[in-house]
Amino acid sequence: MSVTLKDIARKTNLSVTTVSLVLNKKPCRVSENTRDLILKTAEEMNYYPNQLAVGLVKQQTNTVGLIIPDISNHFYSNLALGIDAEMNSHNKNIILLNTDFDAGKLVRGINVLKSRGVDAIILTAASLSPKNLSLYSDLIRSVSVPVITVDHYYPELNCSAVQLNNRKGAYIAVKHLINYGHTDIACITGPKHSTVTLERLEGYRLAMKEAGLPLPEKYMFCGNYRQEGGAKAAEEILQSTKATAIFSFNDVMAMGACQTLKKHSISIPDDISIVGFDNIDFSGMLAVPLTTVNQPAYEIGQEAARQALQEIAHPGVEKRTITFEPHLIIRDSTKARAAVKD
């Protein structure tokens, strides 16, 4: 059992009140002697205030909730690292909830965090679907603490957001392929209900449309933001299209696709160009270094954490939407289209 205020009070023959006052450095009248005595005994007994009790009375837990789809995904773990770093330097701890891209877990997660009295929630909205957003929005509005969404901005939710300009990211990626002369460009998307997916899809469509290229639905393949999803989608692309370029909605799926292509002895970028999204650490170190859209995960996390801290410290401060602009990192996986092949 831990040492409590009462223990110190008993040992020093003082009241709990006095001990608490002194240890919290509250302005109060206490003699030099008793002050020293208390400080010394607390030190000796290695006293740490029980944060459950503190939280209960202060209605502040110095804890923030972090809801994330998949912590083993490099993008999210870097995001988490940025958040943790910022929170840590403000003496806040984070409760990590992994949703596995499951909307049910997300909903339960929010309730869990509420019941744990977190001071704020940082929510990667990846598994929110715009269709039943109104359902979530009631839930999220019922959270009395600041909520910061990362990855996307939902006006309905009426909360601050830190996001990447996904549409632009996708746009420049596809534009790059088009500039290289590609016209048959397949894409590997994320789950259709994810807004991140929808935004990137918009960018893809825009670039294609602008270039006067057709938009056959059968060039869009639904992945899951995981490696094996990318591998499977690439398999389908090979079977049912004559694409010369692939735009994968994230790097992890692009890697899966690379594996499939390699298995079929298809050369990247000679036969097929491929561009990813995220620029995770390893994308530059692949067999064929991956051309990709940069997304500064750590910085996004930091910024989200900062905004959360702001809103905790100054309740009612205005909500902000912070948008990071993407840029393309051109490596070796894309190349000008070979003279018409057939």
Next chain:
Amino acid sequence: MSVTLKDIARKTNLSVTTVSLVLNKKPCRVSENTRDLILKTAEEMNYYPNQLAVGLVKQQTNTVGLIIPDISNHFYSNLALGIDAEMNSHNKNIILLNTDFDAGKLVRGINVLKSRGVDAIILTAASLSPKNLSLYSDLIRSVSVPVITVDHYYPELNCSAVQLNNRKGAYIAVKHLINYGHTDIACITGPKHSTVTLERLEGYRLAMKEAGLPLPEKYMFCGNYRQEGGAKAAEEILQSTKATAIFSFNDVMAMGACQTLKKHSISIPDDISIVGFDNIDFSGMLAVPLTTVNQPAYEIGQEAARQALQEIAHPGVEKRTITFEPHLIIRDSTKARAAVKD
């Protein structure tokens, strides 16, 4: 403000006691009517018990602390995922503490977790140094809840441990290089005070000794388990040794080393063979797929979580040491030594 038991009591004209009893499904005498009424109103008001209060009285928070050096490191994020999955299915949440390999943060972290009343602590001991272990061991023993160390077993700590047989892992890695005819084998270690480092060093030494090879200190280069540390170490290796093979103590540093070698136009494995440790997801997808020692991070995490749950459920259950056996995954980064080069 959240809805409390008192709110429900007021609304139903019942006492807090009755409401609590019913909602917790405690065996007690309550009429069918009031039971239904309570259940219904709780549902309507969307009541969730305040976990701070519950934790305070039950002395159980359904929270476990996870202390990790670097969540953005693929090994640790997979470890975290395994732990979270197992904990989640038992309705426990995890508080994540990132130490940045800083022993000071680790110590503070343990105290933080204590004061937050976690039910158990899972501790990756990477930043513990065996030298001042006695210092930590007092601290850790002062934690009244189960502590599970991952990554290493310290008999002094007297707690359960889930570990990889690091010595054997290093041994088979180096043995592999020796079998390939290499004699000048450099290694890139982690921080010298880390026990993981020391164990792997032992394996390296053992393999070299068994083969009758010399052990020049200048063939050991101190890294930091991060990419840039590996890159720097490789730089030094090139300058000051004539090594034909490198054993890196983890994959991430091996990747850093690969970059350095590439920069110097040194071929892997033709000029230098390299073997890593961990087998993180991407190591098979590198420019030169990496030969490495497999370490099942997710499973190690799961097992650690299971043991923690056991010890929470049955205090005083015997401590266990669970050891995973490593195996070598041979890919393309290692090769028989070329005919004597000079």
Next chain:
DNA sequence: CCTTTTTGATAAAACGTTTTATCATGTTTG
């Protein structure tokens, strides 16, 4: 009809803090 038992519900203490209001002392002051 009085005692015992059952039924349905509650009061109160506890968990470990914080914080406000109050209370004895002793010390000035007019």
Next chain:
DNA sequence: CAAACATGATAAAACGTTTTATCAAAAAGG
């Protein structure tokens, strides 16, 4: 010397639960 004021400390309520012991009323038993 009484009145006013400092000084050093404390009691008690509050935060939102859980849990034990208790209580009143109704039903059953003799």
